[in-house]
Amino acid sequence: MLVIPPLSNPHEAICTHLSWEAVVDFNNQQFFAKAIYDVTIVSSEVPSLRLDTSDLDIQRVDINEEPVTFSLSVPDEEKTHLGSCLEIDLMGVSKSAGSKISVAILYATSPTASAAQWLPPAQTAGKEHPYVFSACFVSVLFNCVHVMKSLTYHIYVCILIYSAQCQAIHARSILPCQDCPAVKMTYDATITVPKWATAVMSALSKESIGTAEYGDRVFHFSQKVPIPSYLFALAVGDLDSRDISTRCRVWSEPSMVEAVAFEFSQVEDFLKAAEELTLPYQWTRYDILCLPPSFPYGGMENPCLTFVTPTLLAGDKSLADVVAHEAAHSWSGNLVTNETWAHFWLNEGWTIFLQRKIMTKVHGDEKFFDFDSIGGWEDLKESVALLPDKYTKLIPDLDDGDPDDAFSSVPYEKGFNLLYALERMVGADKFAPFMKAYFNEFKFSTITTEKFVAFFESYFKDVFKDVPKIKEFDWATWLHHPGMPEKPAFDRTLSEECEHLADAWISVDDGETGKGILPKHDISDWNTGLKTCFLDALISTCTDRKRPLSVATIDWMKVTYSFHESQNSEILFRFCMLAVEAEDATILPIVARFITTQGRMKFVRPLYRALYHSTMGSELAVTTFFKHKDFYHPICAKMVVSDFKSGQKKKKSFGSIVSEKLQKPLVFCSIVALSAAVGIALLRGKRM
Numbered sequence: 001m002l003v004i005p006p007l008s009n010p011h012e013a014i015c016t017h018l019s020w021e022a023v024v025d026f027n028n029q030q031f032f033a034k035a036i037y038d039v040t041i042v043s044s045e046v047p048s049l050r051l052d053t054s055d056l057d058i059q060r061v062d063i064n065e066e067p068v069t070f071s072l073s074v075p076d077e078e079k080t081h082l083g084s085c086l087e088i089d090l091m092g093v094s095k096s097a098g099s100k101i102s103v104a105i106l107y108a109t110s111p112t113a114s115a116a117q118w119l120p121p122a123q124t125a126g127k128e129h130p131y132v133f134s135a136c137f138v139s140v141l142f143n144c145v146h147v148m149k150s151l152t153y154h155i156y157v158c159i160l161i162y163s164a165q166c167q168a169i170h171a172r173s174i175l176p177c178q179d180c181p182a183v184k185m186t187y188d189a190t191i192t193v194p195k196w197a198t199a200v201m202s203a204l205s206k207e208s209i210g211t212a213e214y215g216d217r218v219f220h221f222s223q224k225v226p227i228p229s230y231l232f233a234l235a236v237g238d239l240d241s242r243d244i245s246t247r248c249r250v251w252s253e254p255s256m257v258e259a260v261a262f263e264f265s266q267v268e269d270f271l272k273a274a275e276e277l278t279l280p281y282q283w284t285r286y287d288i289l290c291l292p293p294s295f296p297y298g299g300m301e302n303p304c305l306t307f308v309t310p311t312l313l314a315g316d317k318s319l320a321d322v323v324a325h326e327a328a329h330s331w332s333g334n335l336v337t338n339e340t341w342a343h344f345w346l347n348e349g350w351t352i353f354l355q356r357k358i359m360t361k362v363h364g365d366e367k368f369f370d371f372d373s374i375g376g377w378e379d380l381k382e383s384v385a386l387l388p389d390k391y392t393k394l395i396p397d398l399d400d401g402d403p404d405d406a407f408s409s410v411p412y413e414k415g416f417n418l419l420y421a422l423e424r425m426v427g428a429d430k431f432a433p434f435m436k437a438y439f440n441e442f443k444f445s446t447i448t449t450e451k452f453v454a455f456f457e458s459y460f461k462d463v464f465k466d467v468p469k470i471k472e473f474d475w476a477t478w479l480h481h482p483g484m485p486e487k488p489a490f491d492r493t494l495s496e497e498c499e500h501l502a503d504a505w506i507s508v509d510d511g512e513t514g515k516g517i518l519p520k521h522d523i524s525d526w527n528t529g530l531k532t533c534f535l536d537a538l539i540s541t542c543t544d545r546k547r548p549l550s551v552a553t554i555d556w557m558k559v560t561y562s563f564h565e566s567q568n569s570e571i572l573f574r575f576c577m578l579a580v581e582a583e584d585a586t587i588l589p590i591v592a593r594f595i596t597t598q599g600r601m602k603f604v605r606p607l608y609r610a611l612y613h614s615t616m617g618s619e620l621a622v623t624t625f626f627k628h629k630d631f632y633h634p635i636c637a638k639m640v641v642s643d644f645k646s647g648q649k650k651k652k653s654f655g656s657i658v659s660e661k662l663q664k665p666l667v668f669c670s671i672v673a674l675s676a677a678v679g680i681a682l683l684r685g686k687r688m
């Protein structure tokens with residue numbers, strides 16, 4: 001039984017295959033496309049096919065090659081994230097349950113499509129060596145038509161990379177579709193791009209690359225494993241690639257390709273480890289595309305082609321666990337897919353579980369599993385402290401809300417901890433075969449929590465008749481209660497030294513032991529994991545005691561460890577958080593640089609929030625964001641604005657700066673929030 005999404009109607013007529021033809025127009029920042037769907041009629045009575053769209057200009061719809069009438073609904077102002085419903089008339093179409101029709105939609109996307117980012121050269125790695133400019137110069141000499149094309153593409157328009165990020169419900173901004181994960185379909189695609197560009201997709205590339213008018217290049221793709229719309233992905237730009245194993249290749253801008261190949265060279269080991277834990281890899285190839293720095297996530301598990309942020313390029317493979325995570329999604333998420341976004345924990349919780357199993361194998365140290373889980377527990381604590389109760393339940397109350405608003409560590413780490421609790425209850429020797437059976441049972445289909453619980457219970461009843469504790473397992477609390485779960489007794493062997501050092505710094509901060517008495521001054525032999533564990537322990541203690549470190553302690557830490565100069569994004573991020581909270585003004589230029597040279601939401605959002613809440617950086621947060629707004633991916637920009645808005649409610653000052661800068665719909669909210677903030681401030685007489 002399909003879960004019925006708000007706008008589209010897959011329960012009445014379901015798309016099973018997409019043939020997509022798109023011409024990527026860098027000039028106008030849009031593409032002109034034709035989506036041809038194979039649709040299976042579920043109910044013979046269905047009056048129309050309804051598809052999700054957002055910001056699309058629909059020009060024509062044909063069914064079985066005959067034009068039909070269609071309409072686009074006006075977006076609901078309260079739920080703009082849902083976009084508009086494209087309703088295609090099926091009344092005149094002869095159909096019976098089980099019959100197939102072909103639906104062809106001709107349309108153009110908008111330059112403001114929420115999934116997409118069109119990047120000018122200034123935001124790409126190659127900005128100082130514009131390969132495309134030299135290509136253009138050659139064209140100037142030899143071919144007039146090419147001159148016009150090249151000038152338009154490379155000089156006046158200057159867009160080098162286009163990429164689309166569809167999860168959770170942004171696919172509708174580049175493709176009319178049944179934009180819910182319960183619907184899976186195969187696809188093939190033909191993409192026409194300027195001759196300097198390369199197109200890559202979440203699919204296998206077909207051998208033949210053709211040329212079209214003006215020397216444009218044509219790329220062909222095919223995805224034969226059915227996928228949900230959120231895994232539809234495309235990137236176009238000046239791209240180069242290197243093979244790193246028989247089934248893995250990295251892609252990036254030419255200047256970065258060697259660094260990317262080095263950083264992710266372990267990917268084959270990750271895949272082999274995951275195959276041992278689950279079942280053979282089903283997607284043929286596992287390529288990785290390293291995007292420009294404004295990519296809003298650490299990674300995105302687009303099938304056959306994981307997208308990653310360049311903030312993983314630490315130079316020592318220390319942040320490659322994100323690739324292990326995305327590779328693990330090849331089973332949890334891409335093969336066994338959450339049926340609705342309310343069951344997102346089954347994608348991410350399982351993926352964190354597999355990621356930790358993979359990394360434990362790769363590290364060759366059993367204790368790594370709990371060490372990494374401790375870091376995850378800290379992330380979970382932060383999310384739970386920040387979010388309303390409805391989003392801290394494992395199955396959140398999403399209703400028709402924007403899934404981007406609910407995004408947090410909760411599905412990841414609470415989900416992980418549920419699986420870990422189950423593993424401890426039944427024993428690792430029994431959980432391992434269960435895990436294989438689970439992926440085998442639900443591969444190529446979709447999963448809900450109810451299906452998961454039923455499968456778990458029946459598996460242990462049928463296969464292992466001797467696990468009595470199962471009957472007492474408190475599913476209700478795990479699944480439906482907000483807040484933190486019960487804390488397990490993690491093995492702290494590997495984290496102990498870090499926590500001990502953090503305690504010593506806290507006592508230095510409290511003036512108890514004096515600067516000279518630290519258990520360990522030189523941590524240069526510590527790996528990134530130990531350093532982030534130490535910084536996490538400091539952040540956690542400061543949160544618990546509701547008091548930041550003093551500026552003097554931050555200063556001393558800078559002298560001792562130089563974290564503020566770290567090239568490692570995870571270390572720099574944590575230290576910046578500590579320093580902003582300490583109101584250390586000398587960190588401001590470092591933070592400003594960090595949040596304007598990469599747009600990964602994991603780093604950018606907490607730092608903007610912390611700056612905005614600080615006394616020293618409140619104004620800087622707002623001015624910096626608005627100065628660099630176009631640098632960020634639309635999803636990231638939307639979330640930072642939303643964080644400012646919630647922050648305003650808690651502050652008495654600077655609301656007016658935000659109000660001035662935010663666009664029309666937000667001005668009203670800002671004024672209301674500002675009045676509320678002033679009211680609260682008058683009552684409390686203090687900055688909150």
Ligand code: BES
Nearest residue numbers: 167168297298299300301321322325602
């Ligand atoms: N699928 C997610 C990213 C995502 C989630 C995009 C929801 C849009 C909506 C991806 O697999 C992910 O979890 N990335 C993490 C990696 C980390 C947990 C190792 C990230 O981006 O930080």
Ligand code: ZN
Nearest residue numbers: 325329348351
């Ligand atoms: Zn993930």
